[in-house]
Amino acid sequence: MSVQSLEIVRSSASTWGGLTGVRSLPVLSKYIDSSSCIGCKACEVACQEWNDLPVVKTSQVGTYQTLPELDASYWNLIRFEEREHENGFSWLMRKDQCMHCGDPGCLKACPAPGAIVQYANGIVDVNADQCIGCGYCATGCPFNIPKFHEKTAKMQKCTLCVDRTRLGLEPACVKSCPTGCLHFGTKEDMLVLASQRVGQLKKNGFAEAALYDPPGVGGTSVITVLAFGNHPEWYGLPKDPSIPWTIKLWKNVLRPFGFIAIVGAIVGAFGHHLYYGNKGHIDPAPLDDEPPQA
Amino acid sequence: MSSVRQQIGLDVGALKARDTEDVIVGKEIIRHRLSSRVIHWLVADFFFLCAATGLPVFSPVFGWLGNLFGGLAVCRVIHPFAGLAFFASAAAMFLHWKREMQMTAQERGWVGPKLLEYLRDKANHDQIGKYNGGQKVFFYTAALAALGFLVSGVVLWFPLTFAGFLRQLAILVHNVTFIAFFVSIVFHIYLGTTAEPGTFNAMTRGTVSKAWARIHHPKWYRELMGTDK
Ligand code: HEM
Ligand code: SF4
Ligand code: SF4
Numbered sequence: 001m002s003v004q005s006l007e008i009v010r011s012s013a014s015t016w017g018g019l020t021g022v023r024s025l026p027v028l029s030k031y032i033d034s035s036s037c038i039g040c041k042a043c044e045v046a047c048q049e050w051n052d053l054p055v056v057k058t059s060q061v062g063t064y065q066t067l068p069e070l071d072a073s074y075w076n077l078i079r080f081e082e083r084e085h086e087n088g089f090s091w092l093m094r095k096d097q098c099m100h101c102g103d104p105g106c107l108k109a110c111p112a113p114g115a116i117v118q119y120a121n122g123i124v125d126v127n128a129d130q131c132i133g134c135g136y137c138a139t140g141c142p143f144n145i146p147k148f149h150e151k152t153a154k155m156q157k158c159t160l161c162v163d164r165t166r167l168g169l170e171p172a173c174v175k176s177c178p179t180g181c182l183h184f185g186t187k188e189d190m191l192v193l194a195s196q197r198v199g200q201l202k203k204n205g206f207a208e209a210a211l212y213d214p215p216g217v218g219g220t221s222v223i224t225v226l227a228f229g230n231h232p233e234w235y236g237l238p239k240d241p242s243i244p245w246t247i248k249l250w251k252n253v254l255r256p257f258g259f260i261a262i263v264g265a266i267v268g269a270f271g272h273h274l275y276y277g278n279k280g281h282i283d284p285a286p287l288d289d290e291p292p293q294a
Numbered sequence: 295m296s297s298v299r300q301q302i303g304l305d306v307g308a309l310k311a312r313d314t315e316d317v318i319v320g321k322e323i324i325r326h327r328l329s330s331r332v333i334h335w336l337v338a339d340f341f342f343l344c345a346a347t348g349l350p351v352f353s354p355v356f357g358w359l360g361n362l363f364g365g366l367a368v369c370r371v372i373h374p375f376a377g378l379a380f381f382a383s384a385a386a387m388f389l390h391w392k393r394e395m396q397m398t399a400q401e402r403g404w405v406g407p408k409l410l411e412y413l414r415d416k417a418n419h420d421q422i423g424k425y426n427g428g429q430k431v432f433f434y435t436a437a438l439a440a441l442g443f444l445v446s447g448v449v450l451w452f453p454l455t456f457a458g459f460l461r462q463l464a465i466l467v468h469n470v471t472f473i474a475f476f477v478s479i480v481f482h483i484y485l486g487t488t489a490e491p492g493t494f495n496a497m498t499r500g501t502v503s504k505a506w507a508r509i510h511h512p513k514w515y516r517e518l519m520g521t522d523k
Contacts, residue, residue, distance in 0.1 A: 013353075013354045014354060015354050015355060111350075111351040111352075111354075111366070112366055113354050113357065113366075132366050132367045132369075132370040133367075133370065133453075134351070134370055134450075134453065135450075135453025135454070135461075136453075136465070138453060138457065138461075139453075139457075139461045139462055139465065148453065148454060244462055246459075246462035246463065246465065246466055247462065247465070249466065250465055250466060250469055254466070254469050254470065254473065255352070255353060255469075257473070258352070258469070258472070258473040258476075259353075261473050261476075261477050262473070262476055262477060262480065264477075265476075265477040265480035265481060266480055269480055269481060269484035269489075272413065272484070272489070273484070273488055273489060276413075276414070276415055278488075278489065278490065278491055279415060279485075279489050279490045279510075
């Protein structure tokens with residue numbers, strides 16, 4: 001963590017001193033081709049193993065999906081959706097995890113200094129020791145990713161294997177994937193691979209195939225090719241995600257306005273006193289306790 | 295009896311103010327009995343506890359306030375309980391004062407232009423009773439704020455129970471309530487202290503001078519002196 005602190009470009013609730021940004025690094029990216037995922041869950045297992053996460057009790061949701069939702073101890077979930085469409089019917093698999101947004105809503109909403117940081121390489125990471133478990137990050141995230149540990153209430157989510165990628169290794173999930181639907185590298189390279197795949201899919205009859213790299217959150221470091229790119233909601237993805245307007249209103253408008261209003265009130269009270277003096281001294285009657293003559 | 299007490303220095307005004315109010319004692323008038331003052335200061339103390347543990351969440355600029363309590367994580371634990379205590383004491387305050395705070399038709403004007411008139415020393419005080427319209431407006435502001443804090447605060451307290459848009463809304467309500475109420479509090483404190491000398495005493499010792507009453511609350515003064523027509 002101490003070495004990486006040189007690479008922090010954004011830090012939650014930090015006025016100054018929280019950022020270093022000494023190093024500039026190429027933005028890294030995980031590219032997911034949802035169309036070649038076979039739903040084998042090797043990546044789920046690899047994630048649990050590498051991050052040494054405890055066993056989470058699975059639950060039968062009537063599909064080939066391990067859990068209904070991500071969990072504080074389950075950061076990677078292959079979502080499964082059975083979908084009928086005009087050309088027949090498809091099983092849609094999508095790897096659900098933190099998207100590592102360019103403009104992370106979790107970080108914007110978090111009130112704890114340094115609890116959520118973004119490194120120069122685009123990874124959004126959580127410092128559990130700073131987290132106060134308030135849950136604001138979940139309110140700011142457009143993808144419903146942050147989950148909270150039952151006992152400690154700390155937020156936990158995918159780190160993009162920050163401890164592997166630092167050393168030049170690919171994330172554990174990418175390493176384990178048997179079909180080659182997961183790739184890792186610089187975002188530049190991944191965009192090239194992804195657009196090749198989109199071209200292939202289009203040729204194969206998926207006219208609406210597209211890359212999901214939503215500009216509303218500044219692009220993401222986890223980019224996903226969707227065969228039905230015009231229907232991200234089929235995959236459980238929001239169509240045009242951005243940081244909720246309420247969170248922006250709170251941080252960008254109300255907070256500065258609040259400062260101005262409170263300081264203004266204090267200055268106003270002082271000003272009032274300087275200008276008008278003590279109220280009551282305008283009363284012409286003498287300040288004794290006798291009632292004025294009627 | 296009382297003359298002996300006066301000779302040996304017993305403070306008759308303060309003693310009487312333990313359980314009576316709206317009575318004249320010598321040159322003083324008892325304005326707030328002990329229970330009123332205790333309730334007022336409970337509300338005030340819990341408000342400041344809430345503010346001190348909430349402000350570091352509002353902005354890291356106030357992180358030093360959080361450090362007084364052992365850091366942000368401790369604030370996160372204390373704040374909601376302080377909030378409940380604030381609400382409970384504010385509710386008690388509401389019940390305690392609500393009869394005296396009923397607004398007359400003319401006093402409604404205090405929500406707008408009359409308040410400015412008052413601040414510019416242009417208001418005609420002659421018909422002002424124990425509480426003026428501004429004080430009554432502030433009383434209802436406090437009640438409303440306590441309710442707003444409670445409802446939104448409970449939603450923020452349990453992030454796992456409440457999620458989604460409700461929580462976004464709660465953040466906004468808590469924040470707007472805070473800003474609006476804090477601004478009101480600044481003026482409340484100003485008007486209760488330096489703006490009007492003698493006022494602070496009403497909430498500490500419980501008494502005001504007759505002159506103070508005649509200047510600021512003439513109708514109340516006349517009622518107590520028996521000179522109200
Ligand atoms: C009435 C019951 C109240 C409850 C249950 C409550 C609860 C909460 C909770 C759970 C939070 C989230 C962060 C944290 O836990 O520290 C919060 C934030 C906050 N609270 Fe309260 N609170 C209450 C009353 C108050 C009062 C009376 C104040 C007045 C000073 C206040 C001021 C704040 C502020 C400034 C924040 C920071 C959030 C922001 O920036 O908008 N709260 N409150
Ligand atoms: S997906 Fe959610 S948790 Fe991940 S970086 Fe974006 S806002 Fe934060
Ligand atoms: S739960 Fe932790 S990471 Fe999330 S907003 Fe609160 S302090 Fe930040």
